[in-house]
Amino acid sequence: MRTLTYAEALREAHAQLLSTDPTVFVFGQGLWSPWYVGSSMKDLDKEFGRDRIIDSPVSENATTGACVGAALAGMHPIVVHPRMDFMLLAVDPIVNQAANWSYMFGGKIGAPVVIRAIINRGGEQAAQHSQAVHAMFAHVPGMKVVMPATAYDAKGLLISAVYDGNPVMYIDDRWLYSEESHVPEEMYKVPIGVAAVRRPGDDVTVVASSWMTAQSMKAAEVLAAQGISCEVVDLRSIKPWDREQVFASVRKTGRLIVADSGWRTCGFSAEVAAEVAGEAFQHLRAPIARVALPDTPAPMSKILEREYYAGAERVVRAAEMLVRATAPSA
Amino acid sequence: MGNVSIERLARMYESMVRIRVAEDRIADLVEAGEIGCPCHLYIGQEAIASGTCEALTEKDYVWGGHRSHGHYLAKGGSLDAMMAEIFGRVTGCAEGRGGSMHLFAPEVGILGTVPLVAATIPLSVGTALASKLRRDGRVSVAFFGDGATEEGHFHESVNIAAVYRLPAIFVCENNFYASHMGLLERRAEDNIVKTAAAHGIAGASIDGNDVIAMYETATAAVERARAGEGPTLIEARTYRWRGHVGPSYDMDVGVTRKDELSEWKPRDPITRAATQLTAAGWDQTQLDAVSARVDAEVASSIARARSAPSPTAADLYTHVFHEPAGR
Numbered sequence: 001m002r003t004l005t006y007a008e009a010l011r012e013a014h015a016q017l018l019s020t021d022p023t024v025f026v027f028g029q030g031l032w033s034p035w036y037v038g039s040s041m042k043d044l045d046k047e048f049g050r051d052r053i054i055d056s057p058v059s060e061n062a063t064t065g066a067c068v069g070a071a072l073a074g075m076h077p078i079v080v081h082p083r084m085d086f087m088l089l090a091v092d093p094i095v096n097q098a099a100n101w102s103y104m105f106g107g108k109i110g111a112p113v114v115i116r117a118i119i120n121r122g123g124e125q126a127a128q129h130s131q132a133v134h135a136m137f138a139h140v141p142g143m144k145v146v147m148p149a150t151a152y153d154a155k156g157l158l159i160s161a162v163y164d165g166n167p168v169m170y171i172d173d174r175w176l177y178s179e180e181s182h183v184p185e186e187m188y189k190v191p192i193g194v195a196a197v198r199r200p201g202d203d204v205t206v207v208a209s210s211w212m213t214a215q216s217m218k219a220a221e222v223l224a225a226q227g228i229s230c231e232v233v234d235l236r237s238i239k240p241w242d243r244e245q246v247f248a249s250v251r252k253t254g255r256l257i258v259a260d261s262g263w264r265t266c267g268f269s270a271e272v273a274a275e276v277a278g279e280a281f282q283h284l285r286a287p288i289a290r291v292a293l294p295d296t297p298a299p300m301s302k303i304l305e306r307e308y309y310a311g312a313e314r315v316v317r318a319a320e321m322l323v324r325a326t327a328p329s330a
Numbered sequence: 331m332g333n334v335s336i337e338r339l340a341r342m343y344e345s346m347v348r349i350r351v352a353e354d355r356i357a358d359l360v361e362a363g364e365i366g367c368p369c370h371l372y373i374g375q376e377a378i379a380s381g382t383c384e385a386l387t388e389k390d391y392v393w394g395g396h397r398s399h400g401h402y403l404a405k406g407g408s409l410d411a412m413m414a415e416i417f418g419r420v421t422g423c424a425e426g427r428g429g430s431m432h433l434f435a436p437e438v439g440i441l442g443t444v445p446l447v448a449a450t451i452p453l454s455v456g457t458a459l460a461s462k463l464r465r466d467g468r469v470s471v472a473f474f475g476d477g478a479t480e481e482g483h484f485h486e487s488v489n490i491a492a493v494y495r496l497p498a499i500f501v502c503e504n505n506f507y508a509s510h511m512g513l514l515e516r517r518a519e520d521n522i523v524k525t526a527a528a529h530g531i532a533g534a535s536i537d538g539n540d541v542i543a544m545y546e547t548a549t550a551a552v553e554r555a556r557a558g559e560g561p562t563l564i565e566a567r568t569y570r571w572r573g574h575v576g577p578s579y580d581m582d583v584g585v586t587r588k589d590e591l592s593e594w595k596p597r598d599p600i601t602r603a604a605t606q607l608t609a610a611g612w613d614q615t616q617l618d619a620v621s622a623r624v625d626a627e628v629a630s631s632i633a634r635a636r637s638a639p640s641p642t643a644a645d646l647y648t649h650v651f652h653e654p655a656g657r
Contacts, residue, residue, distance in 0.1 A: 022464075025463060027459075051463065052463070054494075056490070057486070057489055057490060057493060059486035059489065059490060061452065061482055061483055061486055062451075062452040062455060062482075062483060062486030062487045062489075062490050063452075063486075063490070064452070065449070065451075065452020065453055065455070065456060065483065065487070066452050066453070066455040066456035066459050066487075066490060067456060068452070068453055068456060069393075069441075069450075069452065069453030069454060069455060069456020069457045069458075069459075069460070069470075070456040070457065070459050070460040070463075071456070072441040072442065072453065072456070072457070073391070073441065073456065073457045073460040073461075074460065075460045075463070075464075077456075092446060092449055092483070093449070093452060093453075096444075096446050096449060097444065097446070097449055097453065101442060101652075102649050102650065102651060102652035103427060103649050103650050104424060104427055104428050104432050104442065104444065105423075105424045105427065105428065105432065105434045105442050106422075106423075106424045106425030106426075106427050106428075106434075106649060107425070107648060107649030107652060107653070108424075108425075108434065108436070109434070109436065109441065109442070109652065110651075110652025110653075110654055111652075112652075112654070141650050142650050142651065144651075165651075165652050165653065165654030166651050166652055
């Protein structure tokens with residue numbers, strides 16, 4: 001079986017979309033430079049021309065708006081924001097325009113635009129080169145938000161996003177770019193809104209996405225050595241998210257950790273916790289635990305960074321606590 | 331009249347009268363409480379939409395904002411669908427989801443008007459970019475007010491259209507007010523058109539109440555756009571007669587505006603076009619015939635809107651996501 005890295009899978013998805021569909025084009029900053037987008041767009045401008053791989057002026061708002069307009073005219077644009085932080089300059093075309101368009105016009109038209117937002121953090125980059133603000137966008141009616149954790153999903157979700165017919169925020173994480181997995185050579189879709197069980201288990205359900213899926217898999221290894229069996233559910237899409245798969249897992253394990261790469265307060269982990277508490281309360285044997293970023297901006301200093309991004313360790317601690325809290329008395 | 335034929339002038343005249351009559355009736359219905367959604371009236375500015383759209387084909391794209399009844403009607407949008415939308419009926423162009431500020435007529439190149447100030451300017455750059463990539467020969471026109479030129483959207487968009495030589499036309503309807511704030515309370519100089527020179531694109535500042543000047547300036551811009559020579563910024567200087575929103579005349583914003591209105595009313599673009607038509611040989615009977623035709627059209631659209639069904643509560647939940655034809 002052929003394997004590719006996450007970055008190679010991303011590049012292949014773009015290349016196959018561009019070569020099979022003349023309505024696809026890519027617009028955004030740094031597309032001609034590995035410095036911005038890693039190897040995920042390597043040489044695509046040479047292969048498909050700089051008319052379709054457009055390295056843009058420093059104008060997040062208008063480039064995103066232009067992609068929304070082009071989508072309304074029947075194109076399938078992918079607008080790339082090499083740092084999600086900078087995408088916040090484009091909230092109007094995403095939230096006010098693209099997300100509302102179908103509803104505002106009675107469902108007669110959609111805005112099939114993919115907003116590719118890259119989480120690019122760590123390495124002492126500090127508060128404005130670090131943020132993962134996916135929850136803000138998942139909040140908005142009319143938006144879909146996907147967060148692939150594997151190379152296979154990186155390719156299949158991009159293809160699904162382009163042909164969804166609606167605005168889809170596609171969020172990839174630079175920390176995952178060297179992760180490798182099986183990636184078929186042909187074009188394929190990973191359905192939006194369908195989770196995957198990455199590791200079956202009996203004692204604790206860990207619901208995660210993107211980078212936190214990788215962290216949760218590491219945590220599950222550590223916990224297995226302690227005799228705690230984790231089921232890791234990778235959501236893959238956070239809007240819509242696969243409630244049924246999460247409920248099914250909770251029914252089995254009776255314990256839930258929600259692990260998210262964003263902040264805690266009003267974060268995506270709160271959404272999952274609230275839904276499970278509301279819909280599957282009778283199956284819970286312990287309180288729901290959340291692993292999220294502390295409610296602080298991203299720091300620079302390595303020491304502070306280590307504390308800020310302690311994802312896998314926090315999942316381990318949370319699982320130990322939940323199992324201890326519900327351990328049968330001797 | 332320059333090189334404009336009497337037939338063309340008559341078409342633009344009728345287009346302006348249709349906007350005026352429709353909006354006068356809408357104003358009455360707002361006052362009567364029959365229409366509830368916010369309506370931003372275009373009365374006094376009709377020559378800009380009618381003159382510009384006369385220079386376009388059905389396939390060209392037009393974008394507007396909160397004050398877009400005129401753009402929609404001049405481009406050929408259905409009066410019935412607009413009136414029904416303002417009444418909040420399911421037969422409206424947005425099925426009663428949008429109202430006056432959300433007009434939609436894709437069959438004539440209107441992919442949606444929305445009230446976020448300046449928001450459709452980048453979208454117009456997007457349709458222009460799509461046209462360039464597809465080589466479909468269409469131009470994209472964005473209509474917006476002077477207030478929109480204070481948004482980053484505008485400056486970023488003009489730059490992008492300029493750098494890629496996109497077939498885009500930016501029509502700034504400078505009516506000297508953003509809501510209640512006068513132009514010189516919001517910018518240091520009355521120089522909107524200079525943005526064009528700063529970006530190396532064509533620019534023109536013209537009398538927006540002169541429908542022939544509007545048509546001729548827009549025609550030159552369309553020719554440049556179709557020839558691949560890039561975008562144009564047109565500053566059309568005009569005045570809105572009514573207030574920012576609704577039927578009132580905004581006298582509450584002060585005496586200055588009242589004096590201005592009495593200066594601008596004699597420059598009514600419709601009276602001006604009627605005078606030009608008369609000079610070219612039309613008689614009063616012909617002018618009256620236009621009024622009678624338009625009055626009947628508007629009355630019938632209102633009657634149809636009144637009797638059309640409203641949405642049901644269950645409709646709240648549909649169309650959050652678009653369901654495209656299978657791919």
